[in-house]
Amino acid sequence: MLEIKNLRIEATSYPPDGLPRDVVLVDDVSVSVAKGRVLGLIGESGAGKSTIGLSAMAYGRGGVRLTGGQVLLNGRDIRGLGPAGLRALRGREVTYVAQSAAAAFNPAQRLMEQVIETSLTHGLMGRAEAEARAVALFRKLGLPNPETFGDRYPHQVSGGQLQRAMTAMALCPKPDLVIFDEPTTALDVTTQIDVLAAIKDAIHDTGVAALYITHDLAVVAQVADDILVLRHGKKVEYGTVAEIITAPKEAYTQALVSVRSIDHVEKGAAPSVLSVQQITARYRGTSFDVLKNVTIDLPAGQTLAVVGESGSGKSTLARVITGLLPPARGKIVFGGRTLSPDLPSRSKDDLRELQMIYQMADVAMNPRQTVGTIIGRPLEFYFGLRGEAKRKRVQELLDQIEMGKGYIDRYPAELSGGQKQRVCIARALAAKPKLIICDEVTSALDPLVADGILKLLLNLQAQEHVAYLFITHDLATVKAIADRIAVMYRGEVVRYGTKTDVLTPPFDDYTDLLLSSVPEMELGWLENVLAHRKMASAGN
Amino acid sequence: MRRIPLSALIGLFFTGLFLFTALFAQWIAPYPLDAVLGGVWEPPSAQFWLGTDTIGRDILSRLIYGGQITIFVALLSSLLAFGLGSFLGFLAAVRGGWVDQLLSRLVDLMMAIPSLIVALVVLSVLPISLPVLILVMGLLDATRVFRLSRAVAMDIAVMDYVEAAKLRGEGQIWVIFREILPNALSPLVAEFGLRFIFAVLFISTLSFLGLGIQPPLSDWGGMVKENKDGLVYGKSAALMPALAIAALAISVNLVADWILSRTSSLKGGRGA
Incomplete structure (x- = not known):
């Protein structure tokens, strides 16, 4: 044919420089x-x-x-x-x-x-x-x-x-x-x-x-x-x-x-660094609750994956925790202190200890600032580092994200997609945070590059004992890095617990649907799932 | 570096020439500003390259001195307009809420009345001096700059890197000058070229109407006014300053166009 x-x-x-x-x-x-x-x-x-x-x-x-x-x-x-x-x-x-x-x-x-x-x-x-x-x-x-x-x-x-x-x-x-x-x-x-x-x-x-x-x-x-x-x-x-x-x-x-074949052993119990208690939130001028009574707990130095499809309220949860959207009800305890609901009244230490990494690294970095400025600013802002000391620390951070020398004076446009995301990770890390919120950080990347980023995040967690709140819709990623999982559906947490608990049957209906919908790399998977579902619905 | 197009080269050359003569007018001009040297409306000659004006002063010398004043006033008022307009525009975009409402409605109010009429009314009340002229023109032009910079900054303010700066706890001054300004600079620079030309035309208009630069000083608009009667008799004296205005306008525009096309086509220029 x-x-x-x-x-x-x-x-x-048409390169900007050259013919x-x-x-x-x-x-x-x-x-x-x-x-x-x-x-x-x-x-x-x-x-x-x-x-x-x-x-x-x-x-x-x-x-x-x-x-x-x-x-x-x-x-x-x-x-x-x-x-x-x-x-x-x-x-x-x-x-x-x-x-x-x-x-x-x-x-x-x-x-x-x-x-x-x-x-x-x-x-x-x-x-x-x-x-x-x-x-x-x-x-x-x-x-x-x-x-x-x-x-x-x-x-x-x-x-x-x-x-x-x-x-x-x-x-x-x-x-x-x-x-x-x-x-x-x-x-x-x-x-x-x-x-x-x-x-x-x-x-x-x-x-x-x-x-x-x-x-x-x-x-x-x-x-x-x-x-x-x-x-x-x-x-x-x-x-x-x-x-x-x-x-x-x-x-x-x-x-x-073999991508996403990261072996990650779930960590045991630990005191919590972040505790979100019965948060209900809505956007200004609306009467619809985007988050309903959300309660989750994140142990220090561990990874909590928040899973759900678009519109489930995952990103809104991140906005509430960072203070960009003050909640209607509920409170957030972070590092033993109750966080004030809105951003302007939070202390500098609260801001420093809670960092964020975005989905689109392209727009998360100022295109007019060099890598050195981007990573250096938190060092200057939070720790008062200047001049040679700052530059040295920036280089240390670059080494930590496996980028080495020669990148410090580059602009974001001169980096690849994976490198951009690494620089964003370094910027978050520069603040020596207790918690980093990762909002779909690997969704825009190719699978092999995304794999590298996940491995880096796990290594950094082991070194720095930082906790991640990992927002994603990709269950393969979740399996690779999570210690705890919260499944969200229409603004509610429908399932929450350790990775093993959440991924072990019996499931609630939604989690079952979600888990069984992730394509597996095997032949005939689609037919099996559909046949299974048909049987289940016939049985009901 | 890509090659500079011919049109931009021409624009750069003439803009440079105008600026140079304006800066060094005292040394370049062949005769003093207001010395009566020859007959009325003499045609161009070896002695007076562009002829003489309505009372026999050398037009070339007056053109050079007039250019100095025209460019000086236009430049200062544009700088004022940009300083004020873009800062308030960025502030409105970053703060939003009532700050934005207040500033935007104020600007709407000012823009609702034609700026020439506002300027005429204000200048007929206030004593006319160079600082007052510059202030009035700058304030009126700032409304236009405000709208542009607010629109540009609105686009930038929703970028994740601005949010990241806010989450870091940066103050508004940092956000405005370090995150937004560098990314808004290229459209603003191009706009500056256009605004400068509008300012040249504006000051010339005011002078022509008699409310701008006052004698014995004279700018190009004022020279057109002084010599306008010559047009009836076919004398070229009034055309010379008009030509100078046109030449400056075109050459600065050529440069502005070039900057605009460079910045709008440049990939990653504003990190869209």
Whole structure:
């Protein structure tokens, strides 16, 4: 069906200093996808997976050029097609499912109009036929009220439903090939599993070929037949799912498969450093409690993971603890003292002992300050260090985060994503805190880089005896580093205890759903979970 | 370093030339400011390069001295406008709440009346001297700068690094000058170029209307006023200062455009 031979893709880069030059994004990649098969493209950001995916439509984003090799669709090289030929091809033979369905839908049009649009503009079917097909697809994808679902506007349905509607849109014109570009990455795990199952069924039933692009090997293992592992635009390994998952040959693939294999032994009981007591909080001007009676306890020098999907109140809890959002009721005891609810009336020591690391290291550092200034400021501010003494301590901290020499005078823009997060860790560490709140600190990073950050955090905890309040939606991360776990759902803590207790059955319904939704890196996991759930619901 | 485009080079050259002549007017000008040296409205000659004016003074010399005053007043009032406007704008963005409301509504109130009319009314009451002129122009222009800097700072104030500074316990002065100002500087510098030109036009307008620089001193606007009758007789005297205003405006704008395009296209310039 689709055959890509020795594909080479280039783009022109315009560095701020120097002349424009051509960079090779994808080099010598060959793959083939047969009818009814799914090829997973996997790699970290910048590996060229989306670029290859889009090349199957002969499309290059912003100045990206296909400079070598062949892209054969049904035996015809689509690189040679003119604009008219491409227009006929796109949306008819090849369709595309984007990562963020919320951004890809027109908010001012009903879903039905958008789902059948390509089928109509290509003259593939009449309106009545297209609508009937769309409704059938809605039903197949498990959308609620398939007959009337299309009458809604994009903002009236949830993110997971929108992603499925987009899949329906892609399948509606009966294409030969569908490109899925990270279709579940922006979704919560509990939603992701439904979307994954729907996509898999739909691919299977309609018999299209598909390219499935993702950075999550566990996800792709569930839906793909073959996997191509990419790195820096080059092929690392190409084989069937079973080969890649169970017997990876290349070191890089092995690292990907074994990621999150950190062995972390749960620590025993200890006096608590932070105790959140019956906190209820709401945002100003609203009457909705974002946090309801939240009570948690964090022993000194240990890690408490706060888990939950988006909207569960995890980040709000962090804002309450830091004093950015004074709670409506309840109190916070930190290091034996009751913290005053709002930020301005807290003492300098309270502020110093409670540090924070953010999800997006990019915007957590002032782009106009050097690494030395960023890490040095807390030293100057809290400990009055200046000049040579400050610089020496900054270098010590840089050594501690394994960055060594030569970084102290760099600006954040000159660091990689992982290095930026390390600098943020050093900035928090500089204050000699008792507690660091880590708000999704690894979510924006590639798996291997994230692994490095987690290991660093664990090492630092052992050295400095600092406690972490670790906010995340990623249960694999939780298993890797937590001593205690609090599961949050709609502003309430539904389960709290030591890691072993929380992760040992019997579970409450929500924790069970959450735990069973995390993709495991094994074949047939999706089917097992779904079969298990079907049995459970039949039993009820 | 990328190459400076030709337009910016031209702008830089002429801006530099204007500043240089303004600074060293006393040495460059061939004749004193108000010496009557020739006939009325003499055409350009080897003796008087740009001719003479309505009472026979050398236009070139007056142009050079006038440039000094025009640029001096415009520069000082723009600096005042930026100092005051951007500080209050940042403060409004960082503090929010009633501080923001109070300052913003005050500025709205001032902007609701055309600034030329405000200036005319105020200057007709107050004694007209250079400090008063600079103060009035600076205050009026500060309202525009306030709105821009508040908008820019609003975007920056929600960044995590500003939150991190607040959580560290930093005071407002640190947040404004160390976290926000460096990141807001590039749009403000570009705006400064534009505001400076508006100030040149403003002071020229005031002088033309007789409420700006008072004789015997004279700026470009005042020179246009003195020589405007010459236009009827086809004399070029009134056009010379007008040309100078236009040339300065264009050259400073070329530089400002260049700075603006550099900063807005620069990746990581403001860390979006």
